[in-house]
Amino acid sequence: MAKDLKVQDSQNNKKPAHPYPGKFIVVEGTDGVGRSTQAELLKNWLAIEGYGVVVTEWKSSELISTVIDKAKSKNALNTITFSLLYATDLADRLNSLILPALKAGLIVIADRYFYTALARDVVRGADPSWVRKLYGFAVDPDLIFYLKMPLEPLLRRIITTRGGLDFYESGRDIGMSTDLYQSFKLYQSQILFEYEHMMDEYNFKVVSADDPIDVVQKMLRGSVRQLLAEEAAVQKTI
Amino acid sequence: MRLFQKHDFPGRLFVVEGVDGSGKSTQLDLLRNWLESKGKSVVFTEWNSSKLISKTIKQAKRSNTLIPVTFSILHATDFADRLENIIIPALKAGLIVLADRYCFTAFARDFARGVDKEWLRNLYGFAIRPDGTFYFQVPVEVSLERINNSRMPGFYEAGMDIGLSKDPRESFQMFQSVIINEYDKMVTEFEFHTMPATRPIHEQQMIFREKVGKLLGM
Numbered sequence: 001m002a003k004d005l006k007v008q009d010s011q012n013n014k015k016p017a018h019p020y021p022g023k024f025i026v027v028e029g030t031d032g033v034g035r036s037t038q039a040e041l042l043k044n045w046l047a048i049e050g051y052g053v054v055v056t057e058w059k060s061s062e063l064i065s066t067v068i069d070k071a072k073s074k075n076a077l078n079t080i081t082f083s084l085l086y087a088t089d090l091a092d093r094l095n096s097l098i099l100p101a102l103k104a105g106l107i108v109i110a111d112r113y114f115y116t117a118l119a120r121d122v123v124r125g126a127d128p129s130w131v132r133k134l135y136g137f138a139v140d141p142d143l144i145f146y147l148k149m150p151l152e153p154l155l156r157r158i159i160t161t162r163g164g165l166d167f168y169e170s171g172r173d174i175g176m177s178t179d180l181y182q183s184f185k186l187y188q189s190q191i192l193f194e195y196e197h198m199m200d201e202y203n204f205k206v207v208s209a210d211d212p213i214d215v216v217q218k219m220l221r222g223s224v225r226q227l228l229a230e231e232a233a234v235q236k237t238i
Numbered sequence: 239m240r241l242f243q244k245h246d247f248p249g250r251l252f253v254v255e256g257v258d259g260s261g262k263s264t265q266l267d268l269l270r271n272w273l274e275s276k277g278k279s280v281v282f283t284e285w286n287s288s289k290l291i292s293k294t295i296k297q298a299k300r301s302n303t304l305i306p307v308t309f310s311i312l313h314a315t316d317f318a319d320r321l322e323n324i325i326i327p328a329l330k331a332g333l334i335v336l337a338d339r340y341c342f343t344a345f346a347r348d349f350a351r352g353v354d355k356e357w358l359r360n361l362y363g364f365a366i367r368p369d370g371t372f373y374f375q376v377p378v379e380v381s382l383e384r385i386n387n388s389r390m391p392g393f394y395e396a397g398m399d400i401g402l403s404k405d406p407r408e409s410f411q412m413f414q415s416v417i418i419n420e421y422d423k424m425v426t427e428f429e430f431h432t433m434p435a436t437r438p439i440h441e442q443q444m445i446f447r448e449k450v451g452k453l454l455g456m
Binding site: 063064067071078080081084085087088091092095096127130133134136137 | 239290291294298303304305307308311312314315318319321322354357360361363364
């Protein structure tokens with residue numbers, strides 16, 4: 001059984017799965033699809049089920065997140081610097097949080113992972129192969145949920161829940177349009193396009209984020225339960 | 239990738255490389271005075287000096303908690319910021335840019351820390367290829383001798399983060415040898431001009447001026 005799983009892994013993924021006893025789950029999707037809510041619900045459920053869980057958010061390292069915030073508030077970043085700052089943030093979190101947790105056998109839930117950077121950086125004009133190689137240091141997740149939502153409902157949701165549009169979320173830094181709404185729409189549609197590209201490349205589990213919160217959560221739990229059951233089966237045969 | 243092709247900006251980019259204590263900064267400073275005395279407009283930039291991130295790097299170094307990859311991307315970020323804000327605008331404006339250390343420093347040092355060579359070349363693939371890279375070559379033995387006579391090296395400077403040796407001096411020696419080896423390998427890869435860093439300052443400067451003068455058609 002263990003052997004079979006390994007073969008499957010190498011067929012599905014380019015790199016071998018990580019060698020750690022923990023499980024690594026990623027929740028991906030563009031702004032406003034409900035990622036953080038779902039990650040939080042998943043975490044609570046897993047804790048109740050008796051698993052040790054940590055959640056790590058995008059751009060939250062002690063080392064660099066304030067530098068990013070400062071630079072963004074000045075709108076002073078070019079594409080490559082933008083890209084490298086986020087890569088630094090992830091490298092630091094991998095080293096100080098994600099890997100230690102996985103080694104200790106915990107379940108790590110990442111609210112966004114480097115796929116976010118791939119989408120954003122490529123839309124900002126970075127060379128797709130350059131960014132992919134840049135993130136070569138990142139460990140592969142066991143499960144990647146992609147919360148997918150069509151553009152129109154997504155736009156309505158962001159505008160109503162955020163109380164306005166954000167400069168970078170609207171791609172204003174790359175000067176798509178001086179009309180903020182147009183710019184936002186263009187930018188988000190390109191981001192969605194990049195995510196679509198990655199679905200097969202990285203074996204995303206696509207979840208319709210247009211459904212009610214509890215329906216989406218049920219889907220996520222189903223897949224996580226399956227992952228943990230597979231792991232338990234492997235443990236038994238050892 | 240830009241690093242592997244000639245740039246077509248009107249300006250010119252000259253870079254000095256070499257280990258600490260090789261005299262490259264002194265030489266670059268003298269070159270700068272000379273160029274300015276000849277009426278050239280010169281812009282100077284040095285490693286780890288961006289407004290955006292250099293302070294963060296220095297703080298992180300003090301806490302000794304960084305792994306090589308993080309360290310590596312941090313320096314690349316500093317470099318990217320200076321490239322976009324200082325180097326490229328100056329080259330577009332037709333100026334002469336002098337850089338004290340360039341991505342080759344990272345290629346040598348980060349590799350010595352165990353970071354993958356190909357990954358590093360991709361990481362800095364956005365860099366502009368210099369019009370002249372001057373490598374101030376110091377033989378390993380001379381460098382080590384200088385190290386023995388100098389102050390106690392810092393934690394990262396000595397490569398203590400990768401655990402070569404518990405003794406800072408010994409660690410520094412081992413680390414430095416790998417770095418010099420890497421520089422030597424890059425001489426052909428990146429067409430370095432090798433400078434005799436053990437010769438008198440004046441003699442080196444004359445060679446430096448002659449080479450740069452030729453490249454500038456002076």
